[in-house]
Amino acid sequence: SQTIHxxxxxxxxxxxxxLSLECTVxxxxxxxxxxxxxxxxxGLQLLFYSVGIGQISSEVPxxxxxxxxQDRQFILSSKKLLLSDSGFYLCAWSVFGYYTEAxxxxxxxxxxx
Amino acid sequence: RxxxxxxxxxxxxxxxxxxxxxxxxxxxxxxxxxxxRQDCRKEPKLLMSVYSSGNEDGRFTAQLNRAxxxxxxxxxxxxxxxxxxxxxxxxxPGYSSASKIIFGSGTRLSIRP
Numbered sequence: 437s438q439t440i441h442x443x444x445x446x447x448x449x450x451x452x453x454x455l456s457l458e459c460t461v462x463x464x465x466x467x468x469x470x471x472x473x474x475x476x477x478x479g480l481q482l483l484f485y486s487v488g489i490g491q492i493s494s495e496v497p498x499x500x501x502x503x504x505x506q507d508r509q510f511i512l513s514s515k516k517l518l519l520s521d522s523g524f525y526l527c528a529w530s531v532f533g534y535y536t537e538a539x540x541x542x543x544x545x546x547x548x549x
Numbered sequence: 550r551x552x553x554x555x556x557x558x559x560x561x562x563x564x565x566x567x568x569x570x571x572x573x574x575x576x577x578x579x580x581x582x583x584x585x586r587q588d589c590r591k592e593p594k595l596l597m598s599v600y601s602s603g604n605e606d607g608r609f610t611a612q613l614n615r616a617x618x619x620x621x622x623x624x625x626x627x628x629x630x631x632x633x634x635x636x637x638x639x640x641x642p643g644y645s646s647a648s649k650i651i652f653g654s655g656t657r658l659s660i661r662p
Contacts, residue, residue, distance in 0.1 A: 468647050479636070479654030480593070487647035495649075526592055530650065535580035535640040538650045540592040 438463035442527045442541030449548055455500075455514040457544050459527030462508065467529040469510040470538060471502055474524040486510060487532065522548045550575050553639050555653035563661055566627050570656045572620040572637030580648070581640040582613050584622050586633045587655065593636055596622075624658075632660045 442459045449455060461467050468487055472480040482495045484502035492502050499518055503511045510527060524545050528538040555572045562568050574582075582599035597604065599611040599620050610623040620637055637653035 470650060472652070480652040482649065482651060485643065485647060485649060487643070493643065493647070524590075528650070530648065532647075535642075535648050537581075537583050537595050537598070537638070540594070543592050545590075 438529070438539065440527060440529055440539060440541040442544060444544060445542065447544055447546045449517050449546065451519055451548055452516050455512070455517050455521070455546070457512040457525055457527075457546075459510045459512075459541055460508055461529045464508070464529070464531070466507060466532045468532050469504060470528040470530070471510065471512045472526045472528065474526065476523070480526065484512070517548045519548050522546055551654075552576060552641070552651045553637055553653040555637050555656050557654055557656060559657040559659055561659045561661060562627060564627060564629060566660075567623065567625050568627055568658060569624075570622045570635055570637075570658075572622075572653050574618050574620070574637075574639045574651075576639070576641055577618065579618075579639045579641055582620050583638040583640075584609075584611055584620075585636040585638055585652070587636055588633050593652070596635070627658075627660050629660050629662065632658055634658070 439462045470485045471483040474480050486504045526543045527541040530538045584596040585593040586596045587593040599613045601613045603612045608625045612621045634655040634657045636655045639651050641649040643649045
């Protein structure tokens, strides 16, 4: 069966520090991969999605970037965190080539101080 | 205009009540539709798919109206355990066979004894 791992679960980082969140999927090949952010009390904002290695689509201009160095690995990064980057970051995957549902990792709760 | 819009609620209803949520989407090219449930500080989880013919899963009924670009969720005989945020989800064709998975901002439901 397919599983998605996301870490760390919780992170507290100072303003101006770098960020790297990693997500890996097991049990499937060539998944669509997604990064979402959820601010406190708000909905999920799609940040990036990817159809394959090195192929990233960005939804919202911001202080973040994403990379897909391997088929089942998706990384969210920032060079310098802002206070407004605080939130609940969720990685998800779906089946490539079909309009099917997304399956989520357990999320990373990031607090920028 | 937001791609997916939901009434944010909160809905506060007594146990045993019937409650209905609505959602509208703006892009007529949308391909698939889902309802997710999100518990506090947790990742969203798939509740059910939504089809034009309507579909039912126990106490839950989902309906899609493509002409009006409207999705609904009905919960009958509500239980305390139904308290959560319900997210409407629309899948849009992306690039290179990828799909964009767009979430509504969610409707918060609270069931009281």
